[in-house]
Amino acid sequence: MKLCLPTPLHRLDRAFPNHDVWIKRDDLTGFALGGNKTRKAAKLLEDAEGSDVLLTVGDTQSNHARVIAACAAQKGIECELFLTGPNPGRATSNLLLDRLAGASVRFVDDPDQREAAMNQRASELRIAGKKPYAIPLGGSNAIGASAFVEAAKEIDATDPATVVLASSSGGTYAGLMKGFEGAPIKLIGIRVDRDPDPEKRICEIVEGFDPSDVNLNSDFVGEDYAVPTREGMAAIRLLWQKEGVLLDPVYTGKAMAGLISLLERGELSGRIIFWHTGGTPSIFRYSATDLGVDDL
Ligand SMILES: Cc1ncc(COP(=O)(O)O)c(C=O)c1O
Structure with a gap:
């Protein structure tokens, strides 16, 4: 990147x-x-070295989700996004770019439940032998x-x-x-x-x-x-x-x-x-x- x-x-x-x-x-x-999300993503991606699925959360039109989806696509790994629902039915702007990058999108109606849904999915992936890397809202942790x-x-x-x-x-x-x-x-x-x-x-x-x-x-x-x-x-x-x-x-x-x-x-x-x-x-x-x- x-x-x-x-x-x-x-x-x-x-x-x-x-x-x-x-x-x-x-x-x-x-x-x-x-x-700004691109700068954070570069740091997070270094930390994610060796992972095979990137997961993150955000609003339906999250800029951060768009950048993470593009990072996963460039690395040739999977991306799963947990975005605020309901499903708008039409993918436009950032959501369109998420889909264009090949990310899968799950809509979660309650924004307070997005992170729990992501963490649960990360556990499932780990049990299935994958190496998921879960990124918090906006990439806002010490690394980002x-x-x-x-x-x-x-x-x-x-x-x-x-x-x-x-x-x-x-x-x-x-x-x-x-x-x-x-x-x-x-x-x-x-x-x-x-x-x-x-x-x-x-x-x-x-x-x-x-x-x-x-x-x-x-x-x-x-x-x-x-x-x-x-x-x-x-x-x-x-x-x-x-x-x-x-x-x-x-x-x-x-x-x-x-x-x-x-x-x-x-x-x-x-x-x-x-x-x-x-x-x-x-x-x-x-x-x-x-x-x-x-x-x-
Ligand atoms: C364009 C843009 N500006 C500013 C922000 C705010 O950045 P932060 O989440 O680090 O406060 C965001 C985050 O969602 C963003 O997408």
Whole structure:
């Protein structure tokens, strides 16, 4: 699996002509349409050496599942995904790419039961003599997060900055928090779901931090996970029209809406880096109406 690192870092001078806003293009990490999950998957795959089935869990349109399915396909091993049900009937966007990679998909209606279903299947496979490797939600364990401890080195951390990113299962935030430890870099995670105790979960992924060290903002989730917001769509339109950079309605659009709002309220200043975590394929699952543009 070949990653294109370091990813580019460039200024967003047309979208933000009056501010020092930069973008870290982790949407361009290079394998299976890129994104933060690709960095994590590379680390997890090293650890999975010798396995013959990769299993993971996620939302129906999980970016992480798409990348893991592609990793398994490239290695010529099997992939089993446990995604939130019900079965949508049509495979679109990331789910289409999962199927195209040859992954088998099992839908689990209760998201809290996905991990149990995966672990039970891993036990069955082990009994049958296979070598399964089960990956937690979002690849967010210490191994996955270690990719972001390394990724932090791609930023000049002697120059003060605020880094803004979308945060969900927490591995990306956790790795960057560890990577920027002691540096004059402030990290702001814009939440995109309402799962309980995100600060505690982040501190369970990397050692040496307390929940009070974690800086998450919950103001931009909107109605729910994966439900587009007006502000998120305005952010997507701005970056697409002014910079030719695509964001998505689930993660990066909401995170950019957070950055814009904090900037407008005077709560952000100096060098600001938006960490683009990818996820762009998910925009194609939405209709024009969902995204607030006129259909043809
Ligand atoms: C595009 C995108 N951005 C951000 C995130 C959040 O990353 P993490 O789960 O490490 O918090 C995800 C994870 O699902 C993602 O797919």
